[in-house]
Amino acid sequence: MTHYSRGDVILVPFPFSDQSTTKKRPAVIISSDKYNSLSSDVIIMAITSRIDNLSFVGETTIRDWQDAGLLKPSAIKAAISTIEQKLILKKVIMWLTSSARIPHRQLINKPS
Numbered sequence: 044m045t046h047y048s049r050g051d052v053i054l055v056p057f058p059f060s061d062q063s064t065t066k067k068r069p070a071v072i073i074s075s076d077k078y079n080s081l082s083s084d085v086i087i088m089a090i091t092s093r094i095d096n097l098s099f100v101g102e103t104t105i106r107d108w109q110d111a112g113l114l115k116p117s118a119i120k121a122a123i124s125t126i127e128q129k130l131i132l133k134k135v136i137m138w139l140t141s142s143a144r145i146p147h148r149q150l151i152n153k154p155s
Contacts, residue, residue, distance in 0.1 A: 045128075045131075052070070054131070054135055060122070069090040073086050082128075087123070089122040099120075099121040102118055102121050103118060111135070
C-alpha cells in the first residue's frame with residue numbers, strides 16, 4: 044500500500060464542482076499525515092496550468108513546477124476535494140514544500 048503525505052503531488056480524477064464528471068489532473072495533498080494514515084481518504088487541492096487568471100484566495104503559483112514533476116508552469120487552484128486513496132492514479136512526486144510555492148499576491152505586487 045502506498046503511503047501518502049501532505050505535500051505529495053498526485054494524479055487523480057478530480058471532480059468538477061457540479062459533480063457531473065471528473066477530469067484527470069494533478070493535485071496536491073493537503074490533509075495531515077495522521078489523517079492520511081488513519082483514513083481511506085485524502086484531502087486535495089487541484090493543480091492547473093492555466094495560471095494567467097489567478098484571482099481567488101488560496102490560489103498559489105508553484106515556483107519549482109518542474110521539480111514537482113509537472114509538465115507546465117502551474118498553480119494550486121482554490122478547489123478542494125476529498126477522495127478515496129484508491130482513486131489516486133499515480134504519485135507524481137513527494138513533498139511540494141512551502142518554499143516551492145509563491146503566493147499570487149506576491150506575483151502581482153512584484154516591483155518592476
